[in-house]
Amino acid sequence: MIAAFLFPGIVVHELSHALLCLATGTTIKELNLFSSNGGGIKYDKPKISGVFDFIITSAPVFGCAFFIFFIPKILSHPIHFSTTFPSESPATLSGFFALIQHLYDAVLANLNTFRNQFQIKNIHHSIFLFAIIIFAVSIAPQKQDIKYLITGFGILSGIFFCLERFGIHLAQNAWWNFCLKELWVITALTISVLIPLLLITLIVMGFGKGYALTFGRKGSGKGTGKGTNKNTKGAGKHDTR
Structure with missing residues (x-):
């Protein structure tokens, strides 16, 4: 059910990996977009380990961000x-x-x-909400990719920091300011979507855990008691014989 809802985001996520595999000359061994557990991709070790690993694993971040960037524009900015x-x-x-x-x-x-602005009866608002949720969630990396992302973005941050300290101000370029501004908007919007989803998930999991602990133990206690009584009766009959 969840995989079906996130299917557009899964496609973008996996195809982003695949596109950067092709761009870096990395052989794709398997690409699966239609799976009950979501999509998946397997590829050989990149030719330049570390660098190409980061490029390939970070691809869905920019692929999904691309759609988050264009969705409001396509829908004429339903929420400002x-x-x-x-x-x-x-x-x-x-x-x-x-x-x-x-x-x-x-x-x-x-x-x-x-x-203040969302109206559930407005079709543009609903499409906007679902689309942003789909692509925001689909940005999430696999566990094995996290180390490359942390290392890669950490190194990039260090490079930009050094450039700034040495007097090379990228902010003087219009294209850099545009990218930073849009990235800022996308980041804030993505976090705004993920935080409520995370809270709802934790609440549901908490209720589920509480229900299991409360009613599950009662059920198991009753079953244990009945089983004990039956065994006791059976043992008694056997002794009588």
Whole structure:
């Protein structure tokens, strides 16, 4: 059921891997888009280990982000989220924490905007919500990919930090500012979608666990008691004979 709902995102996720495999000359051994457990892809070890591993594993992040970027535009921006980008933060630790604070504020603003503007009877609003959920969830990497993503994005962050410290200001380029602004909007929107989903999932799991502990033990206790009585009676009859 969940795999069927997420199918468009699964297709984008796996095809993003496949596209970057082809771009890096990595042999694809198996590509499965139609599976009850979701899609999957298997490929040989990349020619340049580490670098190509990061490129291939990070592909769905940008593939799904591409659709999150275009969906509001295709639907004529059914919900008007804030696109305010924080002023330039210095390449320091305090600047990093200030950026996190701005992201937190942007997520809260998105949640409030969605609560105030979303209308379930509006077909554009419903399509927008489902589409954003599908592609936001589909960004999630596999466990084996996380190490490459953390290492790769960590190295990229270090490179950008060093460039800034050495006086190479990418922010002076219009294309860089555009990419940063759109990435900021996509990141805030994705987090705004994933946080409620995570909370709902935890609540449902909590209720399920509580139900299992409460009623499951009672059921098992009754079964154990009956079994014990039967065994006792059987043993008594056997002794009588």
